[in-house]
Amino acid sequence: MTQTKQQEIHLVNRPTGTPAIEDFKFVECDVPSPKENEVLVRALYISVDPYMRGRMNDTKSYIPPFELNKAIVGGVIAEVAVSRSESFKRGDLVLGNLNWAEYSVAKETKLRKIDPNLAPLTAYLSVLGMTGLTAYFGLLDIGKPQEGETVVVSGAAGAVGSAVGQIAKLKGAKVVGIAGTDEKLAYIKNELGFDETVNYKSENFKEELKAATPDGVDVYFDNVGGDVSDAVMRLLNNHARIPVCGSISSYNAEGQDVGPRVQPTLIKTSSLMKGFTVGNYASEFEQGRNDLANWLQEGKLKYKETIVEGFEKTPEAFLGLFKGINTGKLLVKAAEPEYSKNR
Incomplete structure (x- = not known):
């Protein structure tokens, strides 16, 4: 891959009441490089979920709060761009708890390979997730x-x-x-x-x-x-x-x-x-x-998704949860597959 710069979405304020766009900031940074037993992945779909609102508060809970001025973390379906792991190869489709970023580095143990032939990709963030x-x-x-x-x-x-x-x-x-x-x-x-x-x-x-x-x-x-x-x-x-x-x-x-x-x-x-x-x-x-x-x-379980197009729309999609814009799972489509489509 030739891309060297990317965008991350950081939490920059702890909201009082309903979060606002100003609580998020797009930050340009270097595309990270994976170390041994790590992979570099490119985000395809990002999950926005109500529980994330609680993580924006600096209070004790079942999961640590998001850190200010660092990338927000959540469920992401991604494709492997660069692998330094024997468990994954370029083009593999994976699910993990990853940064709100165009690219993320993850340890091999923190990713799960998914099969698009068994169910649509997005199902792994919704009905099968x-x-x-x-x-x-x-x-x-x-x-x-x-x-x-x-x-x-x-x-x-x-x-x-x-x-x-x-x-x-x-x-x-x-x-x-x-x-x-x-x-x-x-x-x-x-x-x-x-x-x-x-x-x-x-x-x-x-x-x-x-x-x-x-x-x-x-x-x-x-x-x-x-x-x-x-x-x-x-x-x-x-x-x-x-x-x-x-x-x-x-x-x-x-x-x-x-x-x-x-x-x-x-x-x-x-x-x-x-x-x-x-x-x-x-x-x-x-x-x-x-x-x-x-x-x-077996056709006994159905699901519906509301998909917002564009990585840059991720904060807006998150805020939309509290306005009830979604029926079913609310997702952001960050990118089209690039490496997996050529396999």
């Missing part, structure tokens, strides 16, 4: 849906929520999806097979949610927190299970997020409420990927 695995383990290990039970999913048209609803249907449950636009509601009902849908922006949201769950709620997969989750909590059945995956309603809150206290409800209904991250299940990823891939190949 972190979001699909999050849905799979959170629902099946914590939610444990049973045939005939009612499962409610918030953020139901997102990458995780849309997979949760479909997996719950595979287990024989009735599924109620909550989303914020008529287009998203039509997608999860008509294309994904959700039984009922409710628009959380409706003036009559609470009444409509209750009407959609006449037998109460046995499993609530919580992606959003806030007022939506407060409304669902009032409808829990005895021994309900609540996997807590996300709380996007409060990610940009400037003060303490205060709402109804859930303890009395949990006590009265003997319900289980458990937070988790997909990393808790790392030792079981292979089984999860196999099941998801089988359902995908």
Whole structure:
């Protein structure tokens, strides 16, 4: 390769409230050179995810915060440009946790080779990647849906929520999806097979949610927190299970997020409420990927992506998460394959 300079995207401010474009900076730097047992990769698709907002705060969490004035790191599908590893060769397609940069150097142990013949490339960042695995383990290990039970999913048209609803249907449950636009509601009902849908922006949201769950709620997969989750909590059945995956309603809150206290409800209904991250299940990823891939190949699992074109649009795409611009997984297409297409 002849390119010697590249662009990286750095976090330069810790946002207060909703992040702004000014919190990011494009920095020109040298294309790095791999050392022994390392490879240089070129970014093709970049994942933007809600959890990244938490990493912009300098607070203790399950994962360290992003460092200021350094490249942001996230899920990336890339192609190998230069290899100094016996495990990879030029043109291999890989998945890794990499810099928001045109090129990155990674240790061979930090990359996983992917096969575009088994599924489209982008599926490895969505239904066969972190979001699909999050849905799979959170629902099946914590939610444990049973045939005939009612499962409610918030953020139901997102990458995780849309997979949760479909997996719950595979287990024989009735599924109620909550989303914020008529287009998203039509997608999860008509294309994904959700039984009922409710628009959380409706003036009559609470009444409509209750009407959609006449037998109460046995499993609530919580992606959003806030007022939506407060409304669902009032409808829990005895021994309900609540996997807590996300709380996007409060990610940009400037003060303490205060709402109804859930303890009395949990006590009265003997319900289980458990937070988790997909990393808790790392030792079981292979089984999860196999099941998801089988359902995908059998046509039992569908997915949708919102793809923003251009590496330079990455910060804008990230900010779009908090405006609900996406149906399904939100990705940035950074480049067309160059080295793999010539193989």
